[in-house]
Amino acid sequence: QVQLVESGGGSVQAGGSLRLSCAASAYTIKNYCMGWIRQAPGKEREGVALINTDISTFSAEFAKGRFSIPKDKTKKTPNLQMDSLKPDDAAMCRCTTRPRDICRVSTLGQDVSVWGQGTQVTVSS
Numbered sequence: 001q002v003q004l005v006e007s008g009g010g011s012v013q014a015g016g017s018l019r020l021s022c023a024a025s026a027y028t029i030k031n032y033c034m035g036w037i038r039q040a041p042g043k044e045r046e047g048v049a050l051i052n053t054d055i056s057t058f059s060a061e062f063a064k065g066r067f068s069i070p071k072d073k074t075k076k077t078p079n080l081q082m083d084s085l086k087p088d089d090a091a092m093c094r095c096t097t098r099p100r101d102i103c104r105v106s107t108l109g110q111d112v113s114v115w116g117q118g119t120q121v122t123v124s125s
Helices: 026-031
Strands: 005-007 010-013 018-023 033-039 046-051 057-059 080-082 091-098 119-124
Touching: 005 091, 018 033, 018 091, 018 119, 046 091
Parallel strands: 010 119
Antiparallel strands: 005 018, 018 080, 033 046, 033 091, 046 057, 091 119
16 A cells, blocks of 8 residues: 655745655655645645656746756656646645556546645635
């Protein structure tokens, strides 16, 4: 069973930054595509960004230029750097995995059995 533990959420003012971390086993990090999803109350779940086993990264359109998964040449780290946060970015953010061959930002989070418990992001104007 995959276990994912997020941390790093909190409350910031608009324009601020947060860095979310996802703790997982070395096996999971090495062998699975890993990504982030978010969901705000009353809104649909959204894929945010992912890093695949070949260290390639992809982001949702709304995240480009503001959110990123930092790349490390020596290892894959499924952390999410969020800059220039807006009030609309407030949401519960979760780490998740997908099999590497079918991993797309648009399909992140389809398997609820591989969600972390989540970390809350709050952005005040």
